[in-house]
Each structure stands twice: as C-alpha cells, then as structure tokens.
Amino acid sequence: AYSKKKWTLQYGAISIRVTFMSLNPKFPCLRTDVMMVTPWLAPIVWDGSFNIDILNAQFHQRGVRIGLTVFAIKKYTVFLKIFIETAEKYFMVGHKVCYYVFTDRPQDIPSFSLGEGRTLNVIEVTSYKRWQDVTMRRMQIISENCLKRFIYEVDYLVCSDVDMMFAGHHGVEMLSDVFAAIHPGFFQASRKQFTHERRPESQGYIPEDEGDYYYTGCYFGGKVEEVYKVANFCHHAMMADKAKNMEALWHDESYLNRYFLYYKPTKLLSPEYVWNNYYGSPVYVKIKRFLHVDKDFEKIRSN
Numbered sequence: 001a002y003s004k005k006k007w008t009l010q011y012g013a014i015s016i017r018v019t020f021m022s023l024n025p026k027f028p029c030l031r032t033d034v035m036m037v038t039p040w041l042a043p044i045v046w047d048g049s050f051n052i053d054i055l056n057a058q059f060h061q062r063g064v065r066i067g068l069t070v071f072a073i074k075k076y077t078v079f080l081k082i083f084i085e086t087a088e089k090y091f092m093v094g095h096k097v098c099y100y101v102f103t104d105r106p107q108d109i110p111s112f113s114l115g116e117g118r119t120l121n122v123i124e125v126t127s128y129k130r131w132q133d134v135t136m137r138r139m140q141i142i143s144e145n146c147l148k149r150f151i152y153e154v155d156y157l158v159c160s161d162v163d164m165m166f167a168g169h170h171g172v173e174m175l176s177d178v179f180a181a182i183h184p185g186f187f188q189a190s191r192k193q194f195t196h197e198r199r200p201e202s203q204g205y206i207p208e209d210e211g212d213y214y215y216t217g218c219y220f221g222g223k224v225e226e227v228y229k230v231a232n233f234c235h236h237a238m239m240a241d242k243a244k245n246m247e248a249l250w251h252d253e254s255y256l257n258r259y260f261l262y263y264k265p266t267k268l269l270s271p272e273y274v275w276n277n278y279y280g281s282p283v284y285v286k287i288k289r290f291l292h293v294d295k296d297f298e299k300i301r302s303n
Ligand SMILES: CC(=O)N[C@H]1[C@@H](OP(=O)(O)OP(=O)(O)OC[C@H]2O[C@@H](n3ccc(=O)[nH]c3=O)[C@H](O)[C@@H]2O)O[C@H](CO)[C@H](O)[C@@H]1O
Pocket: 070, 071, 072, 073, 074, 075, 076, 077, 131, 134, 135, 160, 161, 162, 163, 183, 216, 217, 218, 219, 250, 251, 252, 253, 254, 300, 301
C-alpha cells in the first residue's frame, strides 16, 4: 500500500524536490500541490489536510468556548445580517460560540435566532470619523476587552471583518495558540511583491529581505492571551506612528504583519478561509469558505 513518490514543494521562489512514502489513501491528510507547513513547523490548513471528526472529538472533550469578534460601525451595520446568518450555518457548528458585535448603532442591530450553545453580545463603542481610524482602533478595543471580558468568557478568539460571508466549513481545525490567514491575493506571490510597510521609520516596517507570508488583516485569532498580545502590539505601534504623523500603508494589516514576522503564528489558514472572488478560482483553492461581500467603497465609507 505504500510507494515512493517524488513531489515538489514550493516556498516562495524556492522549489524543492522531495521523496515521500505515500500515506494510506484512507487517511489522505496530505496535500502535495500546496505548502502544508511553514519553515517554523506551523501547519497550513488546506482542504484535505485534516480529519474533522478526530478534531471535533478532541475539542468537545475540552468543552472549548470560541468568541467571534466583529465590528459594525456606522454604515457597516448593513453587513451584519448576512455575516451572522452564514456564521450560524458554517462557523464552529456544534461548539460553544459567543459573538461579540461592536457597534456605535446598537439600535440598528437586528435580533438573530441562534443555534444551541450560541450567544450574541452587542457592545457599544464610539466611532471615528476616518474609516482608517475605525479599522485600526479595532485593535485597541479588542485588547481592552481581552482583559475586561474575553479572558473570563472564552478560550479562543477569532477576529473578523464584517463585510464577509461564510460559504463553507470553519471549524476547530483553525484553532491554535495564535493563527493568521494568508491573504488571497498573495499566496502565490514572492516576498518582493508583498505590500508590507517599507518605511524604516514606521512601527509597521518590514525590510525587503524579510517577511514570510502576507497575512490578511481581516481574519486572525488564537487563545485570548495571545490575541491580547497581537492587538496590544498593533495598537501601540499605531499610536507611536500617529505621534509621528505616520500611518502604515495598509493600516492595522501592516502592523499585524509586522507582529507576525517576529512572533510567528502557530498555525496558518490557507486563503480558502478568506477568499475574494476578485482572485478567480485557482486550482489550489478547492473550497471557498469565506467570501468578501462586494461594497461600494465611497458610499459605505462616507460619514
Ligand atoms: C481582507 C482584508 O485584507 N481586509 C483588511 C482591508 O480591508 P477592507 O478594505 O475590506 O476594509 P474594510 O472597509 O472592510 O474595513 C475593515 C473593517 O473595519 C470595520 N469598519 C470599517 C469602517 C467603518 O466605517 N465601519 C466599520 O465597521 C468593519 O468591521 C470592516 O470590515 O484593509 C483594512 C485596513 O486598510 C483592514 O486591515 C482589513 O482587515
């Protein structure tokens, strides 16, 4: 049942020919067309790389509680309905889930009928005039709530953009001490093409010859203690730049990438977990689990 095969692994511009013993086809937990592990041995989650029954049993045994944070500030409240409705269908089904909806318009949040073991908390926050500040200040609010609330209520946190809809399974295979998702526009890109912040004066700075992957700012998470460290770092980096009248190229996403360069994620999510139809349908992405909802930027970001 076992045979020797030659496979090619791709890491940025480097491709390596390797010989593997092929695994029992009944447990095909290996993909040979994509990179499945980082050079620091963190798994990269792709369809076909895990057995969900084993994982569910493990997480149920621990009675794990998962928080999902999402911000719906100003006009972005319109995205919430489809976000929550599709999360009910696909996000951590069968586990204990706590949604945390941060908004400046609590009266505009509809009520949802939720599955068993799932709750939704609406938390009122103040808004900012510039959309860039709205997106960046999420880090401050997340870090503060880690200490005030999340640490007492959940084990893991998943932090997401709201202009998204779930379209496929998002389960406990995602969870790890600290995880990040590869941005769908950059999983085949080389280091040179990553749109990191390149000004050395910025706290988001990543030198040209560094940077492992380009991570999206719209989806990350981990244990509450770890998410606290991520969010706290990003918020302080942003404030230090602000004091110098600077703002990193892609806002919170740039600071997040800087954090993960020196404090590597323990698990990576493939772009299946944050797809955007703008990038078409490459063969590697066999399932699009999470999709950007199209938006009229000018309309939705205007005050
Ligand atoms: C897929 C991806 O890489 N997403 C990132 C990208 O997103 P986008 O260009 O998709 O940014 P966006 O407009 O979705 O803003 C990020 C998030 O902030 C919240 N929001 C923003 C404005 C507002 O008026 N009200 C409000 O609630 C909302 O949760 C939204 O989803 O760039 C942003 C910063 O430039 C963030 O890093 C996003 O995470």
